[in-house]
Amino acid sequence: MRIVVCIKQVPDAKNVKLDEKTYTLKREGVESIINPFDMYALEEGLRIKEKMGGTVTVVSMGPPQTESSLREAVSYGADETVLLSHRAFAGADTLATSKTLAHGIRKIGFDLIICGKQAIDGDTAQVGPELAAHLDLPHVSFVRKIREITEQSLTVERLMDDGYDVVRLPFPALMTVVKEINLPRMPSLKGKMRAKKIEVSAWGPAEIGLDDTQAGLTGSPTKVVKVFAPQPRGKRELVEGDPAVQAASLLDRLTDDGILKISK
Amino acid sequence: MDYLLSENELMVKDLARKIAEERILPVRAELDEKEQFPHEIMKVLAESDLFGLIIPEEYGGFGGGCLINCLAVEEISRVCCGVATSYAASALGTYPIILFGNDGQKKKYLPELASGKKIAAFALTESTAGSDASGIRTTAARQADGYLLNGTKQWITNAGEADVYVIIAITDRQKGPRGASAFIVEKGDPGFTFGKKEKKMGIRSSTTGELIFSNCLIPADRLLRREGMGxxxxxxxxxxxxxxxxxxxxxxxxxxxxxxxxxxxxxxxxxxxxxxxxxxxxxxxxxxxxxxxxxxxxxxxxxxxxxxxxxxxxxxxxxxxxxxxxxxxxxxxxxxxxxxxxxxxxxxxxxxxxxxxxxxxxxxxxxxxxxxxxxxxxxxxxxxx
Incomplete structure (x- = not known):
């Protein structure tokens, strides 16, 4: 089975500071890590490979330093890496990102694509589902458990607010995973040794057959108009007592404030 | 302080620290309280290849030496000395095979010890032999088809948990210190059982216990080097x-x-x-x-x-x-x-x-x-x- 895992290099949230004027993240000097949700995606990819056979290819779009995260993925057991890196890819929103990834992944070849549910910096949770749309794949988001996997299909549990759905989908397919799905393993020394030596393929728009205008900032309809911290919400009060007392107290407050008028 | 460690040494140190902080720290108090052997952690250390540090590459190890082993042990001990004892005791049981084993013995035991699929233990101490190793009573009598072991080893780290034991037994009492020999014993050898598990003051997540040999017959090729080298x-x-x-x-x-x-x-x-x-x-x-x-x-x-x-x-x-x-x-x-x-x-x-x-x-x-x-x-x- 050809498994592709998408990862994103993000600043280590434990050490990130906020610029108090612009409210943007101060990234300088902050250590980069693999997006934690992508670690669950990688672990699940490795487990499926161990069960079904095949390969795990890790792909990431990002600046050249993203290579270190791809090597790190190899230290955990990934077989191959692909870095999508080019000036034309810079400044991409989720649409341009997912389109770029789709072109790269089509070139790699796949049966199953696994993404983390979202990245801890952008927090959109859009890239996975958009990627499935570009590749015209069935997909399930927020997978918390794989119930069954065969050569033909995948049966998973999708985490919902009020429980979970059981979904079966045929290959090729895409899923995004939540942290409940597994406990990622530790890297191994053999993996680390391999990670030092492995060649990381770096592809630009030409290699993946993507028109420059579809990528990066030019390919991104999303424009960031302003970044700001939300206003604190207004004053709140808790009305206490048993339900009858609470209702009476609330009614008094509403009539006192002139919001409700009780006609006699 | 920067000790000018090599890239590989730093790699081992960082990996050991990561495992210690992410996997050992959250459970160390519970392991101590319940006197539980850290099976799960041993598995993580094994899958991360840390059991192979001192084992030569040709036998599936990392080919490192004393320093690289010390770095891993230090990082694990920084978080839990009990877990570190269980881990380090396997190296203690592996050293005699590396140092004194013949190629056949190395091929048979070292790859599995390197992968952590099996762990080792070393057994010298007896009730009458601690600081004074000449008090050893366990005997190994040469038979036509091997050696017959009789005696009891005490306070052995990883007793019952290890799969491979290197033990010191007397093959010729007349020769004094030159009458002791080292043998490899496997869990499951007939006549080899485990006795009392000790209750300890500290390092409580490590297992300490007795090895009991009662007419335990082992093949002659379990002898390390030759008789008298114990x-x-x-x-x-x-x-x-x-x-x-x-x-x-x-x-x-x-x-x-x-x-x-x-x-x-x-x-x-x-x-x-x-x-x-x-x-x-x-x-x-x-x-x-x-x-x-x-x-x-x-x-x-x-x-x-x-x-x-x-x-x-x-x-x-x-x-x-x-x-x-x-x-x-x-x-x-x-x-x-x-x-x-x-x-x-x-x-x-x-x-x-x-x-x-x-x-x-x-x-x-x-x-x-x-x-x-x-x-x-x-x-x-x-x-x-």
Whole structure:
């Protein structure tokens, strides 16, 4: 089975500071890590490979330093890496990102694509589902458990607010995973040794057959108009007592404030 | 301090720290409380290839030496000395096979020990033989089809948990120290069972117990090297492993020092954090200095061992002696810095203090280490005059 895992290099949230004027993240000097949700995606990819056979290819779009995260993925057991890196890819929103990834992944070849549910910096949770749309794949988001996997299909549990759905989908397919799905393993020394030596393929728009205008900032309809911290919400009060007392107290407050008028 | 470690050494150190902090730290108090062997953690260490550090690459290991083993042991001990004991005891049981095994024995045992699929143990001590190894009663009688073992080993780390045991038994009582031999025994050999599991003061997540040999017949090819090499094998093994005990001491003391500093910065008395008081600062300064001095000695000796030096008994004993006495002092002082909190099991330093005590006792008491050092000094100066 050809498994592709998408990862994103993000600043280590434990050490990130906020610029108090612009409210943007101060990234300088902050250590980069693999997006934690992508670690669950990688672990699940490795487990499926161990069960079904095949390969795990890790792909990431990002600046050249993203290579270190791809090597790190190899230290955990990934077989191959692909870095999508080019000036034309810079400044991409989720649409341009997912389109770029789709072109790269089509070139790699796949049966199953696994993404983390979202990245801890952008927090959109859009890239996975958009990627499935570009590749015209069935997909399930927020997978918390794989119930069954065969050569033909995948049966998973999708985490919902009020429980979970059981979904079966045929290959090729895409899923995004939540942290409940597994406990990622530790890297191994053999993996680390391999990670030092492995060649990381770096592809630009030409290699993946993507028109420059579809990528990066030019390919991104999303424009960031302003970044700001939300206003604190207004004053709140808790009305206490048993339900009858609470209702009476609330009614008094509403009539006192002139919001409700009780006609006699 | 930067000890100019190589890329591979740093890689091992970082990996051991990651495992210690992410997998051992959350469970160390529970393992101690319940006296549970850390099966899950051993599996993680195995899958991360850390059991193969000292095993040559041709047998599936990492091909590292004494220093790289010390770095891993130190990082694990910084978080839990009990887990580190279980881990390091496997290396102790592996060393005699690396040092004295023939190619067939190495091919048979080392790859599985390197992968951590099997773990090892080393068994010298008996009820009548501790510091005085000549008190060994366990016998190995040559038979037509192998050796017949009879006797009981006591206080053996990893007893029952290990799959491969290297034991010292008497093959010829007439020959004194030259009458002891080293054998490999496997869990499941007929007549080989496990006795009492000890209840300990510290390192409670490690298992300590008896090995009982009752007409246990093992094949002749389990003998390491040849008959009469038992004590030589034991002494060479301990020479190699003592810096490892020194690194356990450095690790547990480092862990205690960090806890003491953290606490001293947070704890407010007389409206100031207690770290602002000179009485506390001086304690922390002494602790930090002692830890660094011990670490410098352990690393220097480990590098000397890795250089292939032969005359390592004296300096190897020094690492164990100096570092473990230091660890007892530093962990005790850490409890003192934390005061009442330090004495409570809600904080980790009382465990570190309990754990540190064994380091002055096992793998040769510190009194025996002084004997070794003293005898070597005597020998050196006899040669010179």
């Amino acid at each position: 004590f030589v094998a034991a002494m060479h093994t301990l020479d190699k492993s003592r810096p490892g005990v020194g690194s356990q001491a450095v690790g547990v003391a480092q862990g205690a020092l960090e806890e003491a500093i953290k606490y001293a910065k947070e704890r407010v008395q007389f409206e100031r954090p207690i770290i602002s008081f000179q009485a506390v600062q001086h304690m922390l300064a002494d602790m930090a200095t002692q830890v660094e001095a011990a670490r410098a000695l352990v690393y220097a000796v480990a590098r000397f061992v890795d250089s292939g030096a032969k005359d390592i008994s004296k300096v190897s004993a020094m690492t164990k002696l100096f570092a473990t006495d230091m660890a007892m002092k530093v962990t005790t002082d850490a409890v003192q810095v934390l005061g009442g909190h330090g004495y409570m099991r809600d904080y980790p330093v009382e465990k570190m203090m309990r754990d540190a005590k064994i380091l002055q006792i096992y793998e040769g008491t510190n009194q025996i280490q002084r004997n070794v050092i003293g005898q070597e000094l005597n020998k050196e100066f006899s040669r010179k005059t």
